[in-house]
Amino acid sequence: MVVEVVASDPRKSAAPRRRLVGGVRPDPGDLSLPERSAIEEWLTYLQTRDSHTANVDALMCWTLLRTALRAEEILRLRVSCLQPVKKPGPHDHDATLLVQYGTKGGRKPNDPEARGKPRRIILSLRALERLQDYARGRRKIALRTFLRKNPGAAEPRELFLSPDTGGPIAYRTFWGKWKVGPVPLPQWSPHLGRHTWACYTLLDELYPMAEAVSRGGLELAGLVQPHFDHVITTLIRPQLGHISAETTEMYLKWVAAQLQVSRAHREYANWLDRME
DNA sequence: TTTGTGGCTATGGATACCCT
DNA sequence: AGGGTATCCATAGCCACAAA
Numbered sequence: 001m002v003v004e005v006v007a008s009d010p011r012k013s014a015a016p017r018r019r020l021v022g023g024v025r026p027d028p029g030d031l032s033l034p035e036r037s038a039i040e041e042w043l044t045y046l047q048t049r050d051s052h053t054a055n056v057d058a059l060m061c062w063t064l065l066r067t068a069l070r071a072e073e074i075l076r077l078r079v080s081c082l083q084p085v086k087k088p089g090p091h092d093h094d095a096t097l098l099v100q101y102g103t104k105g106g107r108k109p110n111d112p113e114a115r116g117k118p119r120r121i122i123l124s125l126r127a128l129e130r131l132q133d134y135a136r137g138r139r140k141i142a143l144r145t146f147l148r149k150n151p152g153a154a155e156p157r158e159l160f161l162s163p164d165t166g167g168p169i170a171y172r173t174f175w176g177k178w179k180v181g182p183v184p185l186p187q188w189s190p191h192l193g194r195h196t197w198a199c200y201t202l203l204d205e206l207y208p209m210a211e212a213v214s215r216g217g218l219e220l221a222g223l224v225q226p227h228f229d230h231v232i233t234t235l236i237r238p239q240l241g242h243i244s245a246e247t248t249e250m251y252l253k254w255v256a257a258q259l260q261v262s263r264a265h266r267e268y269a270n271w272l273d274r275m276e
Numbered sequence: 277t278t279t280g281t282g283g284c285t286a287t288g289g290a291t292a293c294c295c296t
Numbered sequence: 297a298g299g300g301t302a303t304c305c306a307t308a309g310c311c312a313c314a315a316a
Binding site for chain 1: 300301303304305312
């Protein structure tokens with residue numbers, strides 16, 4: 001039987017209501033995140049798009065997914081932030097960067113620099129090099145455009161500059177760029193990008209342990225939970241700046257569901273293997 | 277010249293989130 | 297708990313540029 005559920009989203013009462021056929025509206029407390037393949041497809045589209053801004057657009061979106069910075073923090077990121085604070089991160093191929101512009105907390109109202117609570121984030125050296133390449137290459141070209149259009153003005157310090165104006169990019173504009181092409185989810189937003197980083201990072205950290213537990217036929221939750229908490233406090237929370245208990249709960253639900261799915265899948269495969 | 281398109285700004289309201 | 301800030305969504309309109 002096909003049940004037609006017309007779910008109204010309270011956030012947009014006047015907008016056309018979404019129709020979910022044969023499904024149930026997901027619990028708002030549940031995260032729905034895109035498959036890795038959907039993200040790849042979208043990023044590839046952004047990179048290969050025929051537009052003179054495609055390069056920077058794609059790099060900004062990629063950087064957000066790679067660093068879990070907030071949209072505002074991406075836009076305010078400065079060239080001067082690309083100097084690693086100290087070499088060794090958790091792995092020695094990681095760099096530590098200090099972000100402090102556009103960050104939440106400790107802001108002075110109407111501060112044009114939007115300087116907030118500073119924090120250190122971890123980034124692979126490979127990713128850092130990619131940003132430095134941009135700073136040395138296309139950004140220089142954008143900077144020339146800026147100086148031509150604004151003679152005598154102070155140079156923008158932001159890392160990402162618009163190839164058109166040569167100046168920093170507005171939040172609204174970035175939002176528009178994010179929603180371009182085959183978005184991985186209809187509700188795809190920069191903030192969901194942050195959640196995506198957090199959950200996939202958790203999943204990658206927990207998967208090996210979940211496998212071992214599963215092989216030993218032990219109870220999953222009891223053993224994985226402490227490791228989950230550990231990864232949250234040492235890796236996820238510092239990188240994101242702050243996450244509430246509610247959000248942590250949301251991540252736990254998503255990760256647990258993913259681990260269950262992969263285990264079920266594995267068991268199904270084993271079962272078929274034994275059938276011959 | 278008109279028309280279309282992409283990039284961008286300004287505005288505003290609702291909501292989520294963070295800090296004290 | 298309340299105030300401030302950021303996010304999300306929508307709309308109107310400007311500008312530069314290029315195709316018709």
